Amino acid sequence: MHLRPNLVRLSDRASPRPPFRQGKTLDFPLDLGDRMSSLLAGDTAPQDVYSGTRMSRRAALGTPPGHGRYCPVCRRWYRLFLPFGIQRRHQALCPGCGALERHRYLWLYLETALGVTSRSLSVLHIAPEVGIRQRLLNCRSVRYTSIDLHDPSAAMAMDAGNLAFDAGSFDLILCCHVLEHIQDDHAALGEFARVLRPGGHAIILVPMDENLPQTFEDPAIVSTDGRMKAFGHPYHVRICGRDYGDRIARSGFHVTTVSSREMSAHSRRFYRINRLTLFDCRLPARQLPAHQLTGRQ
Ligand SMILES: [Zn+2]
Numbered sequence: 001m002h003l004r005p006n007l008v009r010l011s012d013r014a015s016p017r018p019p020f021r022q023g024k025t026l027d028f029p030l031d032l033g034d035r036m037s038s039l040l041a042g043d044t045a046p047q048d049v050y051s052g053t054r055m056s057r058r059a060a061l062g063t064p065p066g067h068g069r070y071c072p073v074c075r076r077w078y079r080l081f082l083p084f085g086i087q088r089r090h091q092a093l094c095p096g097c098g099a100l101e102r103h104r105y106l107w108l109y110l111e112t113a114l115g116v117t118s119r120s121l122s123v124l125h126i127a128p129e130v131g132i133r134q135r136l137l138n139c140r141s142v143r144y145t146s147i148d149l150h151d152p153s154a155a156m157a158m159d160a161g162n163l164a165f166d167a168g169s170f171d172l173i174l175c176c177h178v179l180e181h182i183q184d185d186h187a188a189l190g191e192f193a194r195v196l197r198p199g200g201h202a203i204i205l206v207p208m209d210e211n212l213p214q215t216f217e218d219p220a221i222v223s224t225d226g227r228m229k230a231f232g233h234p235y236h237v238r239i240c241g242r243d244y245g246d247r248i249a250r251s252g253f254h255v256t257t258v259s260s261r262e263m264s265a266h267s268r269r270f271y272r273i274n275r276l277t278l279f280d281c282r283l284p285a286r287q288l289p290a291h292q293l294t295g296r297q
Helices: 003-012 032-040 101-112 130-137 185-195 224-231 244-249 265-271
Strands: 069-071 076-078 082-084 089-093 121-126 142-147 170-176 196-205 254-259 277-282
Touching: 069 265, 101 130, 101 170, 101 196, 101 265, 101 277, 121 130, 130 142, 170 185, 185 196, 185 244, 244 254, 244 277
Parallel strands: 121 142, 121 170, 170 196
Antiparallel strands: 069 076, 082 089, 196 277, 254 277
């Protein structure tokens, strides 16, 4: 399968097409920078940082097709996208579904390279983004479940490093900006490999520092202040460097690294997508060793 050419070709031709729709907005976290500042100031409990907030309806008012910004996740036009992030990024957040640049890129990849909307798939979504979850729930051929340790809107509360699913349960795992929060990411990747069917895919995104040849981490740094200073985020446990794909591969995946820079400049501007790296991690279609076939309950 030629994943990269598909992504570039299909996203290039996905110019204005869907009709304008005035639907409901979804719950999603608002400005992360404000929340993180509030956390560091002691005004917000850690468990509240990622909780959902209903956005003002006015901010989500659409605009006629062909004008403003288009979100491929919720398939709507907006007058503008909203700023987001600790290092505030302009035109980042879809006011209708909360999709950020990385979520729009992830969805485009799922739709164009993997064809998720037209295939019969069993999907495990880790720390589900509301817009992508809604699109997948709308796909009749997709059997969908989601997990999160803290978000009560996920189907199940579960640790990614200890999944309560049988081996070979899923065709597709989505894990976007989660592993940088998990100290033992090798355990989580091992669990992904266990619960995927041979030939299945884990689509993984992490924040990457492309100037860093090797991933930086220090398990001794545990405070939010210390992590903010060392890793640039109070909840991150590492800075992922250019070797992160190799790290994923050590869990048994065949890793294809896809970059948003392979899209045309027009597509990146159209969808407001910044520099992103996506790992398409395919579990080789082979018979797993017997000890890996023992499912957990
Ligand atoms: Zn959207």
